[in-house]
Amino acid sequence: MAVQAFYGYxxxxxxxxxxxxxxxxxxxxxxxxxxxxxxxxxxxxxxxPYGFGKIETLSGFGNGVFLGLLxxxxxxxxxxxxxxxxxxxxxxxxxCNGHAYEDKHSHNHGHSHSHQHHDEKxxxxHGHSHSHDNENMHGIYLHVLADTLGSAAVIASTVLTHxxxxxxxxxxxxxxxxVLILLSALPLVKSxxxxxxxxxxxxxEYSLRETLSGITGLxxxxxxxxxxxWVDDRNAVSSADKLLGVMxxxxxxxxxxxxxxxxxxxxLLEHKIDVTLQVEREGDNTCWCGVGRSTLAQPHMSTRSVxxx
Amino acid sequence: MxxxxxxxxxxxxxxxxxxxxxHFTCDDYDKDTGQGSAASVVQGLEPSVAAPTRxxxxxxxxxxxxxxxxxxxxxxxxxxxxxxxxxATAASPASAPKNPFNFQTQFISTGPxxxxxGQRRGHRYKHSSISAxxxxxxxxxxxxxxxxxxSLPVPTFKEAWASMQREQRARLWWCCCHxxxxxxxxxxxxxxxxxxxxxxxxxxxxxxxxxxxxxxVLGNFEVWRRSSIRHPFGLQRAEVLxxxxxxxxxxxxxxDLISHNLKHLLESVGEHVPHHPTAATAAAAxxxxxxxxxxxxxxGARYISPGTVDLASLAAAASTLxxxxxxxNHGRIRRVMRVPLPSYLGSILPAAxxxxxxxxxxxxxxxxLMLLLPLVSVPHFVWLDRLICAAIAASMFVLGTRLAxxxxxxxxxxxxxxxxxxxxxxxxxxxxxxxxxxxxxxxxERTVVVGGASESTVSSVVRExxxxxxxxxxxxxxxxxxHYGLAMANLKVRLVRGCVDDATLxxxxxxxxxxxxxxxxxxxxxxxxxRWEVTVQTSTEG
Numbered sequence: 001m002a003v004q005a006f007y008g009y010x011x012x013x014x015x016x017x018x019x020x021x022x023x024x025x026x027x028x029x030x031x032x033x034x035x036x037x038x039x040x041x042x043x044x045x046x047x048x049p050y051g052f053g054k055i056e057t058l059s060g061f062g063n064g065v066f067l068g069l070l071x072x073x074x075x076x077x078x079x080x081x082x083x084x085x086x087x088x089x090x091x092x093x094x095x096c097n098g099h100a101y102e103d104k105h106s107h108n109h110g111h112s113h114s115h116q117h118h119d120e121k122x123x124x125x126h127g128h129s130h131s132h133d134n135e136n137m138h139g140i141y142l143h144v145l146a147d148t149l150g151s152a153a154v155i156a157s158t159v160l161t162h163x164x165x166x167x168x169x170x171x172x173x174x175x176x177x178x179v180l181i182l183l184s185a186l187p188l189v190k191s192x193x194x195x196x197x198x199x200x201x202x203x204x205e206y207s208l209r210e211t212l213s214g215i216t217g218l219x220x221x222x223x224x225x226x227x228x229x230w231v232d233d234r235n236a237v238s239s240a241d242k243l244l245g246v247m248x249x250x251x252x253x254x255x256x257x258x259x260x261x262x263x264x265x266x267x268l269l270e271h272k273i274d275v276t277l278q279v280e281r282e283g284d285n286t287c288w289c290g291v292g293r294s295t296l297a298q299p300h301m302s303t304r305s306v307x308x309x
Numbered sequence: 310m311x312x313x314x315x316x317x318x319x320x321x322x323x324x325x326x327x328x329x330x331x332h333f334t335c336d337d338y339d340k341d342t343g344q345g346s347a348a349s350v351v352q353g354l355e356p357s358v359a360a361p362t363r364x365x366x367x368x369x370x371x372x373x374x375x376x377x378x379x380x381x382x383x384x385x386x387x388x389x390x391x392x393x394x395x396x397a398t399a400a401s402p403a404s405a406p407k408n409p410f411n412f413q414t415q416f417i418s419t420g421p422x423x424x425x426x427g428q429r430r431g432h433r434y435k436h437s438s439i440s441a442x443x444x445x446x447x448x449x450x451x452x453x454x455x456x457x458x459x460s461l462p463v464p465t466f467k468e469a470w471a472s473m474q475r476e477q478r479a480r481l482w483w484c485c486c487h488x489x490x491x492x493x494x495x496x497x498x499x500x501x502x503x504x505x506x507x508x509x510x511x512x513x514x515x516x517x518x519x520x521x522x523x524x525x526v527l528g529n530f531e532v533w534r535r536s537s538i539r540h541p542f543g544l545q546r547a548e549v550l551x552x553x554x555x556x557x558x559x560x561x562x563x564x565d566l567i568s569h570n571l572k573h574l575l576e577s578v579g580e581h582v583p584h585h586p587t588a589a590t591a592a593a594a595x596x597x598x599x600x601x602x603x604x605x606x607x608x609g610a611r612y613i614s615p616g617t618v619d620l621a622s623l624a625a626a627a628s629t630l631x632x633x634x635x636x637x638n639h640g641r642i643r644r645v646m647r648v649p650l651p652s653y654l655g656s657i658l659p660a661a662x663x664x665x666x667x668x669x670x671x672x673x674x675x676x677x678l679m680l681l682l683p684l685v686s687v688p689h690f691v692w693l694d695r696l697i698c699a700a701i702a703a704s705m706f707v708l709g710t711r712l713a714x715x716x717x718x719x720x721x722x723x724x725x726x727x728x729x730x731x732x733x734x735x736x737x738x739x740x741x742x743x744x745x746x747x748x749x750x751x752x753x754e755r756t757v758v759v760g761g762a763s764e765s766t767v768s769s770v771v772r773e774x775x776x777x778x779x780x781x782x783x784x785x786x787x788x789x790x791x792h793y794g795l796a797m798a799n800l801k802v803r804l805v806r807g808c809v810d811d812a813t814l815x816x817x818x819x820x821x822x823x824x825x826x827x828x829x830x831x832x833x834x835x836x837x838x839x840r841w842e843v844t845v846q847t848s849t850e851g
Contacts (some may be wrong), residue, residue, distance in 0.1 A: 002496075005509045007652070021568045021571055022537065022568070025568065026562055046722045046767055046768060046771075046786070047723050047724070047789075048721060048722070049722070049723070049786075049787035049788065049789055049799075050721075050722045050723075050789065052721065054722060055717075055721060056516055058553075058717055058721065061550075061553070062553070062557050064711075065554045065558070066561055068562045069557070069558055070561075073565070134669070143427060148563075178826070191460070191552055191629045193547075194697075196542075196546070196550055196720050197540070197544070197547060198541060198542060198546060199539060199540055199545045200538060200539050200540075200541065202539075205538055205539050208538055209538055209713060215377075226536075226842070227538075227541075228536060228541040228542065228843075229541055229795075230541055245541075246797065246799055246842075246844045247844075248844065256850065257811075258848070259519070261846070261847075265762070276785075276787070276799040276800075276801060276844050276846050277844075277846050278818070278844045278845050278846055278847075279846075280815070280818075281811040281815070282815075284811065284815050286333065286815055286818075286819050287818065287819075287822075288842060288843075301539075306825055
């Protein structure tokens with residue numbers, strides 16, 4: 001569509017041309033978003049053992065960072081660097097009166113296009129009924145919003161400049177818009193960063209702690225080590241708070257290791273945690289997790305019984 | 310309560326009350342129940358035992374139950390065990406404990422006061438003949454404290470500032486200097502596209518230097534490395550995330566420059582052949598000093614007279630050099646990207662260690678170019694300016710995309726294997742690296758040398774694991790990289806029948822871990838190598 005605009009207006013107007021460049025970049029961003037939305041449904045493979053669930057978050061994060069950078073640029077331009085116009089305020093650096101109308105027109109064009117995209121994508125994902133908020137959609141939405149606001153600012157400042165001849169309207173408008181976009185992009189970046197860092201959300205963390213403290217109560221389990229869990233987002237449909245993870249468990253001297261493995265696994269599966277479980281024998285301290293190496297247990301017991309008296 | 314309490318009252322009637330210090334055993338009881346040692350006796354009650362251990366101990370201390378307890382006699386041992394289980398679970402809600410403290414119960418002794426007899430430390434009945442014969446009081450297995458802290462405190466800015474060491478502070482100040490240089494380059498770039506592009510590059514350098522400093526400072530804190538429940542891999546993944554953000558910046562900068570370039574090009578074209586009078590005049594009004602687009606016109610305010618030194622590009626080059634030598638930033642980023650450099654570059658230049666880094670290479674290259682052009686009195690062509698800008702923009706875009714893909718893959722929890730060995734030429738330590746890897750392979754005599762480019766891919770490693778004699782098959786193999794220094798391999802392995810003894814299993818596990826580490830852990834000599842945490846879940850065939 002951007003290409004169409006490009007070729008359609010290539011002989012006509014300079015403003016439209018530069019705007020179509022901008023629109024092209026918008027299209028790229030939206031295309032990445034669309035790709036992410038599609039790719040998140042791909043099944044896991046050998047190279048991607050946990051599927052592509054994170055790709056949407058990644059795209060959202062990228063979009064958020066992109067918007068933040070854009071805001072920086074706009075802000076920098078608002079503070080007196082007028083020599084090149086970019087993005088939302090490009091109408092002005094060339095003088096407003098000349099092709100402001102065309103500019104508006106092309107912006108509207110861009111909007112209809114973007115909105116179409118925007119309308120089409122939720123319908124694409126609504127069928128899956130995402131339980132968690134979708135960062136990808138959020139990012140795309142913000143992007144579109146930023147464009148809309150940008151052109152609104154262009155129109156507003158053009159009108160204002162038309163009535164009151166003050167050159168400060170344009171920087172002021174773009175600065176305001178920049179702050180608005182920044183404020184709306186920050187939560188997006190934060191939440192997606194948290195998810196990409198494999199942070200366990202607080203409410204899950206609480207129940208996870210409970211679950212972990214119950215493991216040593218299982219028969220044959222002496223201790224455990226290196227428990228690492230992360231949120232499973234392979235398929236967003238079923239797993240609301242499912243966890244995946246890794247754990248090493250030390251089996252007592254007399255216990256059957258298969259039995260211990262099944263016991264712990266079933267216990268954790270009851271709590272919606274799917275682990276890869278390595279069962280080690282008590283006293284075997286060859287593993288990297290270092291279960292057998294530290295003797296934390298004895299001093300712990302003695303201090304406790306002293307504490308009673 | 311139903312099976313427990315009636316029986317204990319029955320047997321308790323004949324006993325002389327007045328054991329003053331029954332409560333010393335309480336601690337033991339609750340651990341016994343928690344551990345489930347009496348589970349074989351009372352099967353039905355087992356599930357509910359584990360939960361209310363603390364309450365049950367306090368219930369025991371209540372005076373109402375105090376009189377019921379007595380030393381177990383041989384004929385009532387079985388009943389007594391049942392009663393303990395029963396009262397532990399069922400009695401606690403019935404008799405709400407008012408005083409859960411131990412010292413209160415010392416006043417309930419009903420017999421004559423014997424000052425110190427019952428109050429010695431330890432278990433009153435543990436060493437009686439009954440207990441010794443029946444293993445009634447089993448020593449509870451020592452329970453370790455929780456392995457993981459729930460969450461470690463994330464340092465605030467103030468704490469981070471306070472924790473900084475001298476060297477780190479120096480790095481921070483240098484980072485600020487670098488930022489100042491970047492600003493200087495940016496603002497002195499008035500009108501010249503190439504300088505603007507160069508300033509973008511320097512900005513990227515500043516950003517990644519800042520990331521380096523931040524990583525260094527955060528490394529002072531425990532939350533960075535140690536895993537907690539909330540952050541299972543520490544915060545080290547944040548570095549990858551910051552790198553990803555930086556690569557987005559690169560791509561963004563590339564886009565920005567390209568669009569500027571295109572716009573200027575279009576403007577000049579429009580100027581040359583005016584299609585549209587209003588637009589052309591508007592554009593001309595914006596850049597009035599550009600009259601002939603293909604002439605020798607100088608670009609706005611930016612004009613370096615031939616023969617003088619361009620201060621801005623000199624500053625850029627100098628700061629990049631200092632950053633490269635002093636800070637060694639981009640080091641980790643480069644390792645992730647695995648950019649194959651042409652080997653002739655490494656052989657020509659002695660400082661290949663630094664130039665192998667594509668980012669330093671770019672910045673240095675272009676800043677020296679900008680420095681040299683006026684020096685050798687090459688006239689400042691507009692097309693040359695544009696060409697340089699386009700080159701920088703294109704390289705930024707390409708590098709940024711590669712970087713974003715490499716780090717995005719890591720953030721997607723995948724492992725992208727090394728390309729063919731030898732592609733990262735120009736690294737001086739490469740030879741020794743290969744030797745150590747080869748030595749590691751020789752010690753591991755079971756390693757099947759596949760050789761060639763497919764040597765270090767995941768599937769070949771899986772194949773190798775499957776070729777172990779005890780392994781019947783690999784059910785699941787998940788290889789993924791957590792951050793720059795850590796990767797995880799989670800394997801579910803089916804074993805052949807008849808090799809389930811512990812020593813074999815342990816050996817097999819360590820052998821698998823070694824295979825993975827040797828094959829996929831890269832570059833021993835290159836600073837931080839990739840550590841693999843291997844977890845093997847075994848099951849027997851059949």
